Amino acid sequence: MAERTVKIEIKRQSSPDSSPHWDKFELPHRPGMNVISAMMEIAANPYTADGKETTPIAYDSNCLEEICGSCAMLINGKARMACTALVDKLDQPIKLEPLSKFPLVRDLSVDRSVLFENLKAVKAWVPIDGTYDLGPGERIFPQVQEERYPLSRCISCCCCMEVCPQFNESTGFVGAATIAQAQLFNEHPAGKVLKEERLHALMGDGGIQECGYAQNCVQACPKQLPLTKAISDVGRDVMVQAVKDAFTR
């Protein structure tokens, strides 16, 4: 019985400034294997399909259960999480590439700190520093909680930004994830104290107005965040704030 194998092609680049090349691998098939476990196999036996020795693939991953958000990459051309990309469900050869809109670090590892910068720019937090006891928090109604919970599932993977036609170097668009997080904290009884500041931030260049409503973000999001709803809701809040500003500032 011939051994079943898995063919994988990986776009590699050893440093941010070197030029990319493709390495082909052929691995023994194991039931239930995913893209990350396949790359672990390569690390354990770093030989390409034509028998040349190579280095293990550099990639980000941590939780292996789609909750840390670190393993996003282009799998057969589409942005998704590698740890939940089951090899049996993918067309072969499986083509792996790094996310294309983030500065490359090495191989499949990219620098996604722009999302962190954006979350800071919209103050995506509840401003409580824990230095003294504020007493019990305000009650959150279940209805509000049900609106907020789906937004809280974001794992900062940046898939929504990678697939967005408006997220690129000429627009400097903030991307759907940050808008959704602004909404999450605007709806929090203590977090809403910064709502106005968040809305002002999102009016800046690269803000919510750059969204072209292609709705790719909501299709690609591995955690099914209601991103288009968030963009719509925040879009209204920003507009109302802008009109208020025009008359009262």
Add this chain to the structure above:
Amino acid sequence: MATAQRPVAPTTHRGVQPLRAGQGNSFLLRKLHSLSGIVPIGAFLIEHLISNFEALKGPAAYAAQVKFLNGLPFVRVLEWVFIFIPLAYHALYGVYIWARGKSNVIYYPWSGNWMYMMQRWTGLIAFAYIVQHVWRQRFSGVNLPEHPGAAFHKVQMELSHPWMLAVYAIAMIATCWHFSYGVWLFAAKWGITPGDKARRRFGFVCAALGVLLTVIGLASLYAFVGPMYKNAPADLSPAQIEQGSMAPAPAGAQVPASN
């Protein structure tokens, strides 16, 4: 308090730059672009298509409509303030938006992404068409504001070239598409239809609007090229226009179609 800026990145930034919180005025410009597409441009488009529909009642009725519009108070001011300037702004800023988007419909062939791309292409088609349309019909040839009676003939001559007719038909579809999806986008982006269901329902409304406008537009094109008003007179006297849609069919209509 924490007034100190975070240290500026020493080297040039790689990749997409972060949000410029609260800076710049692209918000205002972009929202003006969005709004101008609905009012005044969208409103004018509807007015224009309804006016064109008068052509189905014949050259006299069409001339009467042209005369009525050109009789509005401050009509030249209205024309510039509510049509030409907003149109030019919407078109030029639209090209700027188009140029900065990176369509990726090949990798992500999802319906919203297709519509995103179509909104850009229909916009570009409409822009190219409108430039030649305004030039050829409004600013060159017979001056229609002064000779409303010549309107039907002027359009008929234009549409007598089959390729020009094709240009008009394609542009009609593209423009109605762009407008009706634009209404949908407006509602979605300004937070009027945030919910998925609301957006889907409004999608049907906008699709119906688009089809209706396209049908109205194409029907009026047919008035100029169909057999009903062949060889319309080059100009109508004020008296002929006065009689409006009740006027006898123009002399040219009796001539049997030669081709």
